[in-house]
Amino acid sequence: MIAPRTGGGRAPDVYERGGWVTMREYDDDDAVDFVVVGAGAGGATLACKLAEAGFSVVVLEAGPFWRPLEDFASDEEAQQQLYWLEERLSGGTDALALGGNNSGWGVGGSTVHFSMISLRFRPEWFRSRSQLGYGFDWPITYDDLAPYYDEAERALAVSGPVRYPWGPPRRRYPYREHEMNAAGLVLARGAEKMGIEWSAVPLATVSAPRGKSPPCVYRGFCNFGCATNAKQSALIVWIPRALAAGAEVRDLAMAGRIELGADGRAAGVHYRRNDAWRFQRARNVVVAGYAIETPRLLLNSACGRFPQGLANGSGLVGTHLTTHAGPGVWARFDEAIRWYKGPPNMAVCEHWNYTDAGKDFHGGYAFMSQGPLPRAWAQLLVTERHLWGMALRREMADYNHMAGLVAVAETEPRACNRVELADVRDRHGLPVAHVTFEYSANDRRMQDHARRFMGEMLAAAGGKDTWTSDDTSHILGTCRMGSDRETSVVDADGRSWDVDNLWICDGSLFPTAGGVNPSLTIQALACRMGARIQALAARGEL
Secondary structure (H helix, E strand, O other): OOOOOOEOOEEEOOOOOOOEEEOOOOOOOOOEOEEEEOOOHHHHHHHHHHHHOOOOEEEEOOOOOOOHHHHOOOOOOHHHHHEOOOOOEEEOOOOOOOOOOOOEOOOOHHHHOOOOEOOOOOHHHHEHHHHHOOOOEOOOOHHHHHHHHHHHHHHOOOEEOOOOOOOOOOOOOOEEOOOOOHHHHHHHHHHHHHOOOOEEOOEOEOOOOEOOEOOOOOOOOHHHOOOOOOEOOOOOOHHHHHHHOOOEEEOOOEEEEEEEOOOOOEEEEEEEEOOEEEEEEEOOEEEOOHHHHHHHHHHHOOOOOOOOOOOOOOOOOOOOOEEEEOOEEEEEOOOOOOOOOOOOOOEEEOHHHHOOOOOOOOOOEEEEEOOOOHHHHHHHHHHHHOOOHHHHHHHHOOHHHEEEEEEEEOOOOOOOOEEEEEEEEOOOOOEEEEEEOOOOHHHHHHHHHHHHHHHHHHHHOOOEEEEEEOOEEEEEOOOOEOOOOOOOOEOOOOEEOOOOOEEEOOHHHOOOOOOOOOHHHHHHHHHHHHHHHHHHHHOOOO
């Protein structure tokens, strides 16, 4: 049985084997300024910003406090421990695979095993309904978020190119781009032959030493935890800063219900730790459990005043779930690619995020070069091509000669795609999430387009014997932000319309998914939310 690592006035030092750092602690009866549920991209970032602003903060994280130098190994099977594998139900015409591709378990959340892709949203996506004719408008603009994109990129020491070919002008990335691997050069070669721009991927792994972080050694295990601390995850960026500023992090603390006081405001959070239910009092509650666990907690917190769940006056909690579709195209090359060398995604093309002419769909997609490790590649061959036995062994023999492209393709926000509560209960006695999803006709046209285009690019690069695959990744949008209480769950600051001291800070805020990985935008939103809360407090409006 895993035991909590934080307590007794200390937390693990993520940079030292067996080391510890001092941690401030609060009693459950202390009404802290903020209790934050979840320590991933949103929760860890906001906890840091709040603690550094002088607020008292307690973070409740359902998973363990990882020690990267000890817990992260070059072993694909062992590293499945990093994923949220608690029971969930998934259904619908296009039921989502849940776990390693979209959920993290532990301090740092999914940033512990994310592929470090750090891309900004296209400015027009914040006005997708008004300017592009689909989805919903965000209650903020790109210009509102731009300074916080800058802040997040600096905090993460993003390594990127001097010139990124898409989007408005921006600050230079803090660190130089990584040297391109052979898999990325396949994308580059194909793009140049087709007359399409490409770029090195801006990555949140350092290309030169940074403090106690060594430069990336290109070991390729990025999606399974970085054992060297080159990856700038929330675990090693925001959490140490939060602890140094006086925040407390409680690992293996599963939040079960938000308690509402007689005044109709959130009074704190019931959570389970060390096999006992406890209650942390708080003046404000932040839910940052991501797009499944956040609506699940709000729905599990239904009470007499809010029988349909907290923050659910609009009836939208859990609805309009979006994901990123991941159609892939794979090809064999005469030369050795050895795509496992380096981070898994080193070259990117955003052509169809920024080009609207010539589409038979609305929305957009980026696509990146790929570098699956052997176990993951074998799993893809089994699930997508149904190979087994000698046929699988023969195909695996070509592993070093393969290359592929996979899209991050936007899906439409639709009410039918949702998170609800199931009759099944988990090991804590809580109703589990029931996730329902199906693609729209537009989603399918976009994926068809991506497969055709990526296939043409691989062929232009010299690829042979191409075949395709299907997958999904990030989950977003179940508690969207908006400009009025009838059509959204929270306002532009992430503040609940119904309970004014209840906040949401994670990917569930996204009104639309965009065609890029969401982690940078989540962290930028959290930085902005921290600044907004500080301004509201200064005016006495908390």
